[in-house]
Amino acid sequence: MNDxxxxxSLIQAGQFIGWTCRLDYEQAVVLTCDQWKARARxxxxxxxxxxxxxxxxxEEIILLRVTGSAPLPAGHETLLASIRSLMARPxxxxxxxxxxxxxxxxxxxxxxxxxxxxxxLQAGQLRLGSDLESYFHAPHLAVYxxxxxxxxxxxxxxxxxxxxxxxxxxxxxxxPGELPRFPIGTVRYTSTDRLHRGGDCxxxxxxxxxxxxxxxxxxxxxxxxxxxxxxxxxLVSVVMRTSRGSGLxxxxxxxxxxxxxxxxxxxxxGSIAEVFPGDTLRYRMLPTAGFQLILNNFFTxxxxxxxxxxxxxxxxxxxxNADLEAFLSMDFSEPRREEYNSDGEFQRQxxxxxxxxxxxxxxxxxxxxxxxxxxxxxxxxxxxIRNKVNPSVDxxxxxxxxxxxEWFQLARQIQDELITAKGADWIDPDTNALMNLxxxxxxxxxxxxxxxxxxxxxxxxxxxxxxDVCDEIYQHxxxxxxxILDLSVGDPAQRERLGKRIAQHILRQSMAAFNSGRHPPxxxxxxxxAHNIIGRQEALTDIWPTIAKEGAKARIATVYATQExxxxxxxxxxxxxxxxxxHLNNENEINELAKYYxxxxxxxxxxxxxxxxxxxxxTLSNPFVIPVQIDRFDPERERRRAISGGPGL
Ligand SMILES: Nc1ncnc2c1ncn2[C@@H]1O[C@H](COP(=O)(O)OP(=O)(O)O)[C@@H](O)[C@H]1O
Ligand SMILES: [Mg+2]
Numbered sequence: 001m002n003d004x005x006x007x008x009s010l011i012q013a014g015q016f017i018g019w020t021c022r023l024d025y026e027q028a029v030v031l032t033c034d035q036w037k038a039r040a041r042x043x044x045x046x047x048x049x050x051x052x053x054x055x056x057x058x059e060e061i062i063l064l065r066v067t068g069s070a071p072l073p074a075g076h077e078t079l080l081a082s083i084r085s086l087m088a089r090p091x092x093x094x095x096x097x098x099x100x101x102x103x104x105x106x107x108x109x110x111x112x113x114x115x116x117x118x119x120x121l122q123a124g125q126l127r128l129g130s131d132l133e134s135y136f137h138a139p140h141l142a143v144y145x146x147x148x149x150x151x152x153x154x155x156x157x158x159x160x161x162x163x164x165x166x167x168x169x170x171x172x173x174x175x176p177g178e179l180p181r182f183p184i185g186t187v188r189y190t191s192t193d194r195l196h197r198g199g200d201c202x203x204x205x206x207x208x209x210x211x212x213x214x215x216x217x218x219x220x221x222x223x224x225x226x227x228x229x230x231x232x233x234x235l236v237s238v239v240m241r242t243s244r245g246s247g248l249x250x251x252x253x254x255x256x257x258x259x260x261x262x263x264x265x266x267x268x269x270g271s272i273a274e275v276f277p278g279d280t281l282r283y284r285m286l287p288t289a290g291f292q293l294i295l296n297n298f299f300t301x302x303x304x305x306x307x308x309x310x311x312x313x314x315x316x317x318x319x320x321n322a323d324l325e326a327f328l329s330m331d332f333s334e335p336r337r338e339e340y341n342s343d344g345e346f347q348r349q350x351x352x353x354x355x356x357x358x359x360x361x362x363x364x365x366x367x368x369x370x371x372x373x374x375x376x377x378x379x380x381x382x383x384x385i386r387n388k389v390n391p392s393v394d395x396x397x398x399x400x401x402x403x404x405x406e407w408f409q410l411a412r413q414i415q416d417e418l419i420t421a422k423g424a425d426w427i428d429p430d431t432n433a434l435m436n437l438x439x440x441x442x443x444x445x446x447x448x449x450x451x452x453x454x455x456x457x458x459x460x461x462x463x464x465x466x467x468d469v470c471d472e473i474y475q476h477x478x479x480x481x482x483x484i485l486d487l488s489v490g491d492p493a494q495r496e497r498l499g500k501r502i503a504q505h506i507l508r509q510s511m512a513a514f515n516s517g518r519h520p521p522x523x524x525x526x527x528x529x530a531h532n533i534i535g536r537q538e539a540l541t542d543i544w545p546t547i548a549k550e551g552a553k554a555r556i557a558t559v560y561a562t563q564e565x566x567x568x569x570x571x572x573x574x575x576x577x578x579x580x581x582x583h584l585n586n587e588n589e590i591n592e593l594a595k596y597y598x599x600x601x602x603x604x605x606x607x608x609x610x611x612x613x614x615x616x617x618x619t620l621s622n623p624f625v626i627p628v629q630i631d632r633f634d635p636e637r638e639r640r641r642a643i644s645g646g647p648g649l
Contacts, residue, residue: 006126007119008057010050010150015040018111020051020141021072025132026115028062029070030143034107040145044189044196046605046627047145048154049113054142060120062132062141063154065624067601070112114601116624125160130623147196151187151204155628158209158621166211166621173214173555174519176246181207182238184231184617188629191609197629206628208235208578210242212620214250214522215552217575219568220561221593222582227613228561229260231580232526233633235559236261236272236482239524240279241641243480250522251477253506255499257529259488262291273484275638280482283473285490285498286459293462294485294498296469299361299372302332304468304501305461306360308494312457315493321448326433332357352428354379358395359434362408365401366438367454370463377404385426388414408435460494470505477506478521499533503543510554520555530560531567538569548572565592577620580630583610598625 017040018032030049037043047066052058117130146154158166170179186203189196197203213235220228236252243250254261254272261272262282273280284291298305310328318324335353340346358379365371376398386394389411393403411418411427412435418426427435436442440450462469476483485502487495503525510520525547527533534544547558548571562568565581566589573596581599584590584606594600602616602625613630 005057005121007052007059007061007121010061010119010146010153011052011058011144012146012148012150013144015144015147015150016142017043017049017145018143020139020143021110023051023062023132023135023137023139023141025135028064028113028115029072030064030066030111030113031072031108032111032143033109041147041198041201042195043111043145044193046601047189047196048116048151049111049143050119050146050150050154051139051141051143054140060118062118063116063128064113064143065116065598065601066111067114068112070110072108072110114598116598119157126157128157128159128623148202148204152206155187155204155206155622155626156181162621166209169211173211173522175210175214175248180210180242180246182210182213182235182242183631184208184234184238185613185615185628185630187627188614189627190605191611191614193629206617206626208238208617208619209621212578213239214524214557215555216557216577216620217548217551217572218557218559218578218580219565219573219576220559220580221563221565221584221589222615223563223585223610225612226582226610227615227630228563228582229258229528230613230633231615231630232528232559232561233261233272234631235524236526237275237633237638240276240482248522249478249480250524251480251483252524252526253473253477253483253485253502254526255485255487255528255533257487257532259486260528262484262486271635272482275635276482276642279480280484281473281476282484282486283469284486285494288489291486292469292472293465294469294502295460295462295465297372297463297465298364298369298461299375299463300466301468302357302360305364306330306332307497308460309454309457311493311497312460312491313453315491316456318453321442323433323436323442323448323450324453326430327437330356330430330433332360351380352431355426356428356431356434358404359408359431359438362401362404363434363438363451364454364461366405367451367458369454369458369461371401372463372466375401377401385418388417405438408438411435412439412441460490468505470502473502474506474509477523480521496533500543503547506556507543507547507550507554510556511550514554522555522557524557524559527558527560530562531564534560534569534572536567536569540571545569545571548575563589565589579618580615580628581606581617582613582615582630583607601625602627 017036018030020028021031022029028051032043043066045066049064049066051062051064115132117128118132119126119128166179183205185206187206220231222228236254239250239252256262263271273282282291283294285294287293296304313328335346335349337346340349358377361377378398379395381395390407393399395407399407415427436448437450440448442448473483485499487499506523506525510523513520538545547556551558560568579596581593590603590606594603597618599616606616613632615628615630616625617628618625
């Protein structure tokens with residue numbers, strides 16, 4: 001055989017397992033015998049087979065997947081005749097002759113196969129069509145179970161058109177040089193893998209192409225503890241390695257609901273944060289050593305801080321009073337000129353706004369919220385008002401928080417005078433309600449708990465933060481860092497809100513870059529336990545479905561991991577290019593998945609095989625599902641690689 005011919009090189013004579021004895025466009029039945037099977041180290045359920053003309057350089061090779069056993073075509077007599085006739089044929093060069101017909105015929109049986117496609121040559125290039133063009137009714141094609149290098153070539157095969165498209169895409173994505181691809185595991189067909197992966201069998205490595213992954217969607221499904229997080233860690237580290245090896249910055253952000261990426265967890269002795277210490281930033285909602293706060297500074301990010309407080313108070317089921325209600329419905333966004341008819345009106349509203357935020361800042365301080373360093377509370381008050389309230393200070397020059405509290409206390413004592421002096425809105429209803437909360441008295445002068453109601457939420461305020469946390473995170477991603485959002489602590493509603501806000505910010509910034517003709521940075525967003533974050537009920541305009549739809553343009557890849565296929569928004573699922581599934585425990589989830597590609601072939605095996613990391617993988621480049629044992633994320637090995645600095649692919 002000509003080894004240079006890419007078709008012939010797929011055929012491994014030693015892996016001969018039988019002959020096709022029936023073939024049509026969809027199905028094939030392969031006649032095999034025990035000796036041949038044994039010699040080829042078994043024929044596992046769902047394994048790939050190749051069928052080709054024996055004894056000469058094939059012009060095409062049919063790719064099959066074993067889907068079960070199959071009755072042999074005809075009655076006993078015909079079968080015997082068929083077997084004898086087959087045995088009379090010259091066998092493929094190295095296939096052993098089966099045992100003497102007298103016992104041999106009992107050792108024959110049929111394998112049911114589905115046709116996955118046809119490998120053929122065109123202009124010297126290997127191609128894979130996804131069907132069978134034509135067939136013979138008595139097709140005695142020799143059948144082989146590919147292993148080692150041939151199997152690796154099959155599972156990683158990419159059609160020339162797709163390869164060209166990938167090249168172009170890589171250019172658009174600024175991927176330099178050779179198209180990077182990530183090794184993620186080795187082919188595995190069945191839970192019992194004594195024969196097909198045992199002994200000295202050379203494993204067939206399966207690669208995920210970077211262009212299939214970047215700016216695309218990937219789903220990781222499977223029951224708890226079947227290796228989803230391991231897959232994500234494996235992806236994060238191969239992406240990091242590729243990024244370091246190629247010099248292309250790829251930012252990665254992990255929505256870590258269980259806190260397993262940020263901390264060394266005891267079972268796994270190692271975490272992403274430990275493997276890439278210089279390139280990983282950890283964020284949490286509550287103050288913790290080694291973590292940045294996901295939170296914002298309530299004194300400076302007013303709208304954000306107020307929204308957080310509002311969510312917490314509403315979730316806290318605190319008894320309401322009129323001033324608290326007023327506080328909850330306040331809006332702290334700055335007045336904009338275009339909202340007003342005249343400069344004069346705009347100025348007046350700006351003055352009101354200044355006083356309102358001053359009262360709010362004083363309230364936060366009174367409730368014990370730590371001030372940012374050197375913080376001053378500033379607002380305008382004309383000489384008339386200053387003289388009435390407190391002639392010794394000018395709020396326009398900035399008051400300390402204590403001075404501001406005193407100022408509002410004094411202003412309250414002469415509030416009636418202020419109203420008559422300057423018109424009713426020098427203290428507008430919002431400022432009035434804030435002053436009530438600050439001074440713990442309602443409009444009727446009765447005691448209210450006031451600022452005390454805000455005290456329990458102090459931990460959600462980050463006094464040292466000077467920029468919006470979303471922007472800070474985005475800048476890390478632009479710099480090619482790994483950002484871990486440890487969402488395992490803190491209020492669940494806030495967690496969801498902040499999670500969305502960060503995702504929104506990433507999309508907005510990257511879309512802005514795209515729309516202005518610049519190249520957005522490469523970003524991969526990993527969402528763990530995605531059913532908690534990306535609900536099926538979300539409107540199409542919500543952030544996660546939008547990212548799934550628009551993310552590609554903005555070079556945002558999403559990877560979501562969950563045990564519930566059915567919980568994922570259908571729009572996201574149908575826009576998902578890569579799917580990796582390990583064990584699922586019920587028919588509903590399997591049926592949901594079986595709607596996609598050829599996952600139906602694996603329905604039984606997915607329910608039955610509970611092995612950790614045993615995934616069935618469909619990627620954009622591969623026209624069919626490939627069963628793969630995902631590599632174990634090995635922190636020690638990754639750390640050594642990270643230190644040696646090579647791409648390590
Ligand atoms: N491919 C794999 N090979 C070997 N062990 C694995 C593999 N995937 C996961 N594990 C181990 O199995 C356990 C559960 O895996 P994990 O990824 O946390 O599952 P999940 O996220 O699906 O709950 C972990 O201890 C992990 O180290
Ligand atoms: Mg997990």
